[in-house]
Amino acid sequence: MTYFPQLWLLLLLYCCCYRSPKSSVTMAAASSSSSTVIKYDAFLNFRGCDTRCGFSTILKEALCHKGIGVFLDEEGLRRGDDISPALLQRIQESNISVVIFSKSYADSPWCVDELVKIHECMQTPKHAVLPNFYAADPTDVQELLGDFEEAFNKLQGKFELEKAERWKDALSQISNLKGWDSHNFSCEAELIKVIVNEILEKLKLTSPSSYDSTAQLVGMDARLGEVLSKITNVGSPSTHTVGICGMGGIGKTTLAEIIFNEISGQFDGCCFFLNVVEQSQKSGLVYVRNQVLSRVLENPEEKEIGTLNVLPIHVRRMLQRRKVLIVLDDAHEIEQSVCIIGKKDDHVFGPGSRIIVTCRDRHLLEYQCHQVYIVKKLKSEDSHRLFKLHAFGRNHHAIMGEWDKLIKEVVKYAGFDKFVYLYKKLLFCRELKQWKVCH
Structure with missing residues (x-):
């Protein structure tokens, strides 16, 4: 089947459905129970006088470099002895709380108030807590001993007993969770690296699921496994380039995005660059x-990095020391990929680097890449499920009978990923009779 009947039918669908009201099915699919919107990946709970000018700020920067959204209070949400409700809300809006116990932690009402809120959020399965003992003995924190006990006793004497008991309970519960003791690490950099990697792993499990992210994975298991094997099962430690090839709309970019999100935490620097052709035509290849x-050097200030054909020696040296992950999406000319990443055996980047190029031209990929993966069309049952997920979201399991029959006919016309999605966009919120007219 060529594109022309499909495009013609898309236009017909648009004309037929343009003025239609929402159907009861799609309205039901659109409705969902209200819940907290997650705005941050991680919330940092720490004692400012101990770690703000050192460990906490360095940890925040390391997390940000990995693309992790971090909330670190700059004391603008604290007033006197009371903690702002807005600050407590930030904890609730985060996937993970990182608690940094330090020597002066227990003499701060703000720290322990935050800890009580963190303990409350910890009761939900979606909120993870990672305790760290920074120059503080874990036993002193867990059992309220030594200087930590002395500081806490001074603090609780200023407040009512009920509040102090909530603090004590939160301290006991959270300090006994699995965490890290800074004394077990040779340097702060080593500890920070471990924390960052753990947060990256936790985010894979704690990120809220949605029908959109689920839809991304439909029919992707086999594809994902095959491409990952080409990326990971490499005999040589040098840079390895993998091409993802297929017709427009078949899912090359989606596959590359999933792989990027899956493995990006294993690299020193990462870049996913969309629409290379379009951007190079608009702004130039350089x-x-x-x-x-x-981006892979993590140096946004480095705007000018040589000419089209020549990289400065200092830039080449920096790149050769970094293990990087680069995805070039829609790079359709040899000149584009060679200019950006060099030829496949040029050793521009450090050992273990991985480069993924998506393109429709198999010959270009075979010239520029060590291995090429050809994306196959979705199976009919996967296309059917994908359409229902896009059109009806979490209620897709309830779609049966005449609706389901019409969906199968639409999928039969659609053919592959992109057209399934376009049909969904046109038929979303339409009534059954209008689906029949379009069919």
């Missing part, structure tokens, strides 16, 4: 190359 390299 601009695209400089954007990619500045």
